Amino acid sequence: YRGTIYILHYQKELLEAAGFSSPPSTFAEFQAAAAALTKSGAPLRYGLGTCARQGPAISNHFTPFLLSSGGSFYDLKTRKIMIDTEESISALEYYANLMTKHRVMPPEAVTWEWDEIIANGQNDRYAMAVTLNATGTLLNKSKASKTAGRWGWTVVPGAQKREQTKSMFFVWSFAVPSASRHKEWAFEFIQHITSREWARRSMEKGNASARLSVLNDPEIVEAYGWTAAAAEQMKTAEPNPNDANWPSLELDLRTGISSTLQGQTTARDALQTVADSWRRKFNRLRL
Numbered sequence: 001y002r003g004t005i006y007i008l009h010y011q012k013e014l015l016e017a018a019g020f021s022s023p024p025s026t027f028a029e030f031q032a033a034a035a036a037l038t039k040s041g042a043p044l045r046y047g048l049g050t051c052a053r054q055g056p057a058i059s060n061h062f063t064p065f066l067l068s069s070g071g072s073f074y075d076l077k078t079r080k081i082m083i084d085t086e087e088s089i090s091a092l093e094y095y096a097n098l099m100t101k102h103r104v105m106p107p108e109a110v111t112w113e114w115d116e117i118i119a120n121g122q123n124d125r126y127a128m129a130v131t132l133n134a135t136g137t138l139l140n141k142s143k144a145s146k147t148a149g150r151w152g153w154t155v156v157p158g159a160q161k162r163e164q165t166k167s168m169f170f171v172w173s174f175a176v177p178s179a180s181r182h183k184e185w186a187f188e189f190i191q192h193i194t195s196r197e198w199a200r201r202s203m204e205k206g207n208a209s210a211r212l213s214v215l216n217d218p219e220i221v222e223a224y225g226w227t228a229a230a231a232e233q234m235k236t237a238e239p240n241p242n243d244a245n246w247p248s249l250e251l252d253l254r255t256g257i258s259s260t261l262q263g264q265t266t267a268r269d270a271l272q273t274v275a276d277s278w279r280r281k282f283n284r285l286r287l
């Protein structure tokens with residue numbers, strides 16, 4: 001019913017005014033654009049917005065940088081841990097430096113969750129964000145948004161080249177319990193609300209359809225803007241670990257990202273601590 005993916009949102013005119021004819025496609029370009037946008041927007045507008053509170057959003061906002069660097073979490077089959085590889089460490093070091101060294105993120109972003117990334121984009125607190133696809137509707141079309149009509153979208157930058165772009169991808173699904181009554185009517189309902197027609201109509205309410213036929217529909221692209229970028233991003237997207245233990249493991253990762261973003265530890269020490277905790281948990285679970 002809903003396909004959630006991360007893409008790059010950017011204010012087109014601000015990027016052009018800062019001297020960039022196209023959105024950044026590599027980490028180096030992204031950092032340069034964020035620095036230029038922070039300088040031109042000072043003191044109120046920063047180059048980059050993100051969710052850096054130690055809550056549900058923090059690891060998801062880091063993950064596109066992790067995956068686009070060639071890093072990962074762990075192998076579901078072998079349980080080989082990859083969160084402390086050189087690729088993963090360099091991803092967190094780059095991401096944290098955007099806040100602690102280059103200062104292109106609002107300092108209060110350490111308190112931002114889902115609602116705050118939307119509200120601050122609507123109030124022109126940042127010029128770019130790598131965040132949820134459907135956020136584009138709330139930024140660009142909402143009557144509450146002071147930045148409505150200003151946004152453009154593309155895929156997440158790759159570490160050295162655009163082809164390295166990746167995002168996590170997860171969906172909201174419906175199912176019918178096997179023991180439920182009237183399963184046939186329940187399934188009819190599911191078919192109805194996930195049909196192409198209703199997927200199109202749900203976009204009006206801020207949904208992010210999982211149907212490529214809807215995301216690439218010329219009328220939908222014209223109306224919402226971000227859908228073509230989301231459809232392209234899906235081609236290289238990866239799901240978060242489909243693992244019953246992931247919620248516990250992800251809590252460790254939240255702590256590591258948060259401590260690095262606040263300058264309390266290095267990316268290497270933070271992710272090695274995360275990896276050590278994961279190994280202990282895998283041992284206890286005999287995985």
